[in-house]
Every structure is written in structure tokens, then in C-alpha cells.
Amino acid sequence: MTDRTPPLDLSESRQLLGRAVRVDATQAYSGYVLDRDRLVDGEYPLYGERASGAYVWDVDGNRYVDFILAYGTVILGHADPVVSEAVVREIRDGFAITLRKKVQVELAELLVSVVPNADRVFLLKSGSDATSAAVRLSRAYTGRERVIRWGYNGWHDWCAGRPAGVPETAQRTVSTFRYNDLASLEQEFRRHPGEVACLLMMPFEEEPPAEGFLTAAAELAREHGALFVLDEMRSGFRVALGGAQERYEVQADIATFSKAMANGYPISAVVGREEVMRTVGDVHIGSTFHVNGAEMAGAVATVTRLRDSDALKNIEELGAALQRGMAEQIGRSGLDAHVLGVPQMPFMRFRHTDDRVRRNIQDAFYTETTRRGVLFHPNHHWYINAAMTHDDIETALDATAAGFRAAEIAAHHD
Ligand SMILES: Cc1ncc(COP(=O)(O)O)c(C=O)c1O
Structure with missing residues (x-):
């Protein structure tokens, strides 16, 4: 018996991909189509609908705590109202x-x-x-x-x-x-x-x-x-x-x-x-x-907030809590996995002498964390944003615990 969560409905994402491969060069030639570069051979959303604070929703309505954050751009949180307002003001004035x-x-x-x-x-x-x-x-x-x-x-x-x-x-x-x-x-x-x-x-x-x-x-x-x-x-x-x-x-x-x-x-x-x-x-x-000027207004609003708040301190603390929790989970598992990076940009890599087995372990881990509503990147370090809370880190750690269990099962299957 495992406690693996049920598969995600990603049908709308897949349907959009089916349309994109006919017209969109960025998708048609990307790894999603050519199996060799797929991010996760399992379940992983392809298209997003919206995002707010610490969360992103895919087109099928699944919600994730987002640790990719548009490759580290979204430091204050998605659709931060203060930044949005500054940008919209500039747009309204003609930017x-x-x-x-x-x-x-x-x-x-x-x-x-x-x-x-x-x-x-x-x-x-x-x-x-x-x-x-x-x-x-x-x-x-x-x-x-x-x-x-x-x-x-x-x-x-x-x-x-x-x-x-x-x-x-x-x-x-x-x-x-x-x-x-x-x-x-x-x-x-x-x-x-x-x-x-x-x-x-x-x-x-x-x-x-x-x-x-x-x-x-x-x-x-x-x-x-x-x-x-x-x-x-x-x-x-x-x-x-x-x-x-x-x-x-x-x-x-x-x-x-x-x-x-x-x-x-x-x-x-x-x-x-x-x-x-x-x-x-x-x-x-x-x-x-x-x-x-629109993005300049966004930058002024962002840097000012980072300067005048505890955002960066909180980001470091949350990242450190995630790294600590994952290191403990790895220590209790039989996996050869390693927490890497500075707290603001944490990451984890699996090691295995057989690359095919390592890939299976990795896919099992990330499929499980994705099912549990946490979006991690399998090949690129992650990011923390200021809209995340300790509850989000707890959610992430519940997901990684389940992910490591799934990874152990995958390791023993080979
Ligand atoms: C360290 C570093 N330098 C340069 C770049 C290039 O930036 P861009 O993708 O906006 O051209 C990136 C993008 O990820 C980066 O991480």
C-alpha cells in the first residue's frame, strides 16, 4: 500500500499542447514534444491560467505553491497589488x-x-x-x-x-x-x-x-x-x-x-x-x-518594497526551513539525495550510478509533489517569494515527504 495521491486532471493543458505543436515554435520544438527533454515524465502542468501571491493555477484548475516563480522574477508574490498598481498607472498615462x-x-x-x-x-x-x-x-x-x-x-x-x-x-x-x-x-x-x-x-x-x-x-x-x-x-x-x-x-x-x-x-x-x-x-x-516606462514603474515599486520591508529576511528564513526539513527527510530515507543552494534559491538533486534509474526516481518524486499541489522544477534550482508563509513551507514539506516515499518505491522497482 502506498499513500500516493490520485492523478491530476491535466486534460486542458494537453489539449492546448496539441494545438500549440502545430503553430507555436517555442512549444513545437521543445522537450514537451520530444520526449528526451521532458521536464517530468509523469504529471506536470504545461499551461497556467492565473497566479496570485504564492500560488499558480493551471488551466485545469489545479493550484500549486509555486517554487519556480517565472525563473525567479516574482520575488514579492504573483500579481502583487502595489506593483500592479504602479505599472497600471504608468500604462494609463502612456508608457x-x-x-x-x-x-x-x-x-x-x-x-x-x-x-x-x-x-x-x-x-x-x-x-x-x-x-x-x-x-x-x-x-x-x-x-x-x-x-x-x-x-x-x-x-x-x-x-x-x-x-x-x-x-x-x-x-x-x-x-x-x-x-x-x-x-x-x-x-x-x-x-x-x-x-x-x-x-x-x-x-x-x-x-x-x-x-x-x-x-x-x-x-x-x-x-x-x-x-x-x-x-x-x-x-x-x-x-x-x-x-x-x-x-x-x-x-x-x-x-x-x-x-x-x-x-x-x-x-x-x-x-x-x-x-x-x-x-x-x-x-x-x-x-x-x-x-x-511601465516596467520601470514596476521596478521602483518592487525595489522600494524590498528595501522597506522584511521581505528578504523572510525569504531567507522560509528557504532555510525548507532546506532543513528536506535534509531531515532525506536523512530518514534510503535515498542518495542532496539539498543544495543558498536558502533563497534552494534545490535538491538525486544521485544514482544508473542514469535511467535516477531519472525514474526523479520523475516519481516530482509527479508526487505536483499531485500534492507544489510546483518544483526538476532541473533548475527553485526560488522562494515573499508572499509564501510557513504554512506553504509545511505544504511543501508534506509533498516532499510523500515525494521521497514515491522515489524510494521507484528506486526499488529497478
Ligand atoms: C544569471 C543569468 N544571467 C543572464 C540571464 C539571461 O537573462 P534573459 O533570459 O532575460 O536574457 C539569466 C536568465 O536566466 C540568468 O539567470
């Missing part, structure tokens, strides 16, 4: 009027006041916009071409995760290194003396930074005449109001932000030291939509 809006100055002033080492701000719309602008600025500032980078930095030619469609020359000047391994970073610098424009990196992903690692990496970059650029897309306005620079007491020449900055509205920022940012005048960075 695309060619002329810059007052809110642009307000946002720049706000960012300079909360982000360490930020003298000036360049606002853009997406994360890839911002990291690509940071690379261009670094190259123009130093007169060098080479980039050492680490982590996911976007999809443009210099950092695309797949080689198809990317000119070989675009990636020839870019290399990477092993995270938390200063020797491997040093080796990269030594291989290209006098050539590196910047070290551009996420401050961490699933593995937190070793004590002093980020500071040592920044020093190494400066010793070699390169800029140190922190890609704070995920860490910014999350691990501290001033991001990883504040949290880990490291200083960046340039930092890039997006995601949590506007609670889901599309906006990004390149911020940096005066001397470096002055190079903006020499380079080409542009977009038709850069001056649109």
Missing part, C-alpha cells in the same frame, strides 16, 4: 511616448542608492541585453577582446549554451573555469596574458561561494588588468538588497541585474563605477523599447 519618463530618473536614483559600487545605471529590457552590454563596455574600456565567464549568462553568441547557429569566431575569445577553484581561474588568466577584458560571472549557482572566493576572483581579475563583472540576475535583490556584492562583501566594476528587480516585468540594468560606465558614450547599445 511609450519616445520622451524619457520621470520614472527612469527615479529608478536610476534608487538603484544607485541601494547597489554597492553603482555610480551610474543603464536600463535595458532583458538579462541577455545587460550581460552583452557589460561585455561590450568591458571590451571598449580595456581595449581587449577576451572574456572569461562562468555560469548561465544568456543566449547571445558570446555565451550561447549550444554551438548550433553561433559563428565559431564569436566564442573563440570566450572561455570558462571551474567554480570555487581559484587555480583553474588563474590558469585561464595565465593562458591569455594581457588579453582579458573582463571576468564575468554569476556569484554562485547551486554551490555557494567558498569563503573569500569571490573577493579572490575579483582581485585576480584586477591583477591581470581585467574588469570584474558580477552577473547578479538571480542573486540581485534576493540574497541581499544590494545583491552578492553586499552579501559577500565583494566589489564589482560592473554588475548586471534583472529578474527580481521588477517582480516579473521585463527590465534589466547594467550598473557600475563612473569611470567604466562613461564608456557607454563610445559603444553601441540600443533598443526601441528601452525608454518604455
Whole structure:
């Protein structure tokens, strides 16, 4: 006997997928259709209807506590009324009027006041916009071409995760290194003396930074005449109001932000030291939509709330409670599973020598947690938002407990 919950009704999601594969390139070529990349081979919603606070409802009416949060953008909670109101006000006033809006100055002033080492701000719309602008600025500032980078930095030619469609020359000047391994970073610098424009990196992903690692990496970059650029897309306005620079007491020449900055509205920022940012005048960075104000209003409302409330403290506490609870559950199980990440971006991975068995274990776990109304991503770390409560974490822990039981059964079936 197991206590597995009954299957979810996902019929409307499946029906929409049936229509989408005929017309929607993002769906037709995605893993949902090609079995190899399916997120969860079991039950997992595909289409959402609406979201509020900590919850998302799929098109079949199933409700989930949402730990994906549009890949970390929704920090205050879905459809946060204060942010929505600020955005709607800007929309009602006309947000695309060619002329810059007052809110642009307000946002720049706000960012300079909360982000360490930020003298000036360049606002853009997406994360890839911002990291690509940071690379261009670094190259123009130093007169060098080479980039050492680490982590996911976007999809443009210099950092695309797949080689198809990317000119070989675009990636020839870019290399990477092993995270938390200063020797491997040093080796990269030594291989290209006098050539590196910047070290551009996420401050961490699933593995937190070793004590002093980020500071040592920044020093190494400066010793070699390169800029140190922190890609704070995920860490910014999350691990501290001033991001990883504040949290880990490291200083960046340039930092890039997006995601949590506007609670889901599309906006990004390149911020940096005066001397470096002055190079903006020499380079080409542009977009038709850069001056649109709606998402800027969303960013002002979001960052102000994060600054003036306990939201970030609560997020950290809730994330830590989830990590603690899951680690205890794993300890009681016979599973080779590991809780990872910082509390604000928790994650868990299963290990098994046979990848097919590991995949079955993972599918059983995530099918069960999904059935129990908790939306976790199987391959990407999760996020916590400020609208979640301890009750939501309890719901999540009930679901993970059942998920681990289902995973153990799957492990014994092979
Ligand atoms: C650390 C990091 N950098 C850059 C990006 C690229 O941002 P976008 O997808 O908005 O282009 C992402 C997106 O997930 C990211 O997580």
C-alpha cells in the first residue's frame, strides 16, 4: 500500500499542447514534444491560467505553491497589488511616448542608492541585453577582446549554451573555469596574458561561494588588468538588497541585474563605477523599447518594497526551513539525495550510478509533489517569494515527504 495521491486532471493543458505543436515554435520544438527533454515524465502542468501571491493555477484548475516563480522574477508574490498598481498607472498615462519618463530618473536614483559600487545605471529590457552590454563596455574600456565567464549568462553568441547557429569566431575569445577553484581561474588568466577584458560571472549557482572566493576572483581579475563583472540576475535583490556584492562583501566594476528587480516585468540594468560606465558614450547599445516606462514603474515599486520591508529576511528564513526539513527527510530515507543552494534559491538533486534509474526516481518524486499541489522544477534550482508563509513551507514539506516515499518505491522497482 502506498499513500500516493490520485492523478491530476491535466486534460486542458494537453489539449492546448496539441494545438500549440502545430503553430507555436517555442512549444513545437521543445522537450514537451520530444520526449528526451521532458521536464517530468509523469504529471506536470504545461499551461497556467492565473497566479496570485504564492500560488499558480493551471488551466485545469489545479493550484500549486509555486517554487519556480517565472525563473525567479516574482520575488514579492504573483500579481502583487502595489506593483500592479504602479505599472497600471504608468500604462494609463502612456508608457511609450519616445520622451524619457520621470520614472527612469527615479529608478536610476534608487538603484544607485541601494547597489554597492553603482555610480551610474543603464536600463535595458532583458538579462541577455545587460550581460552583452557589460561585455561590450568591458571590451571598449580595456581595449581587449577576451572574456572569461562562468555560469548561465544568456543566449547571445558570446555565451550561447549550444554551438548550433553561433559563428565559431564569436566564442573563440570566450572561455570558462571551474567554480570555487581559484587555480583553474588563474590558469585561464595565465593562458591569455594581457588579453582579458573582463571576468564575468554569476556569484554562485547551486554551490555557494567558498569563503573569500569571490573577493579572490575579483582581485585576480584586477591583477591581470581585467574588469570584474558580477552577473547578479538571480542573486540581485534576493540574497541581499544590494545583491552578492553586499552579501559577500565583494566589489564589482560592473554588475548586471534583472529578474527580481521588477517582480516579473521585463527590465534589466547594467550598473557600475563612473569611470567604466562613461564608456557607454563610445559603444553601441540600443533598443526601441528601452525608454518604455511601465516596467520601470514596476521596478521602483518592487525595489522600494524590498528595501522597506522584511521581505528578504523572510525569504531567507522560509528557504532555510525548507532546506532543513528536506535534509531531515532525506536523512530518514534510503535515498542518495542532496539539498543544495543558498536558502533563497534552494534545490535538491538525486544521485544514482544508473542514469535511467535516477531519472525514474526523479520523475516519481516530482509527479508526487505536483499531485500534492507544489510546483518544483526538476532541473533548475527553485526560488522562494515573499508572499509564501510557513504554512506553504509545511505544504511543501508534506509533498516532499510523500515525494521521497514515491522515489524510494521507484528506486526499488529497478
Ligand atoms: C544569471 C543569468 N544571467 C543572464 C540571464 C539571461 O537573462 P534573459 O533570459 O532575460 O536574457 C539569466 C536568465 O536566466 C540568468 O539567470
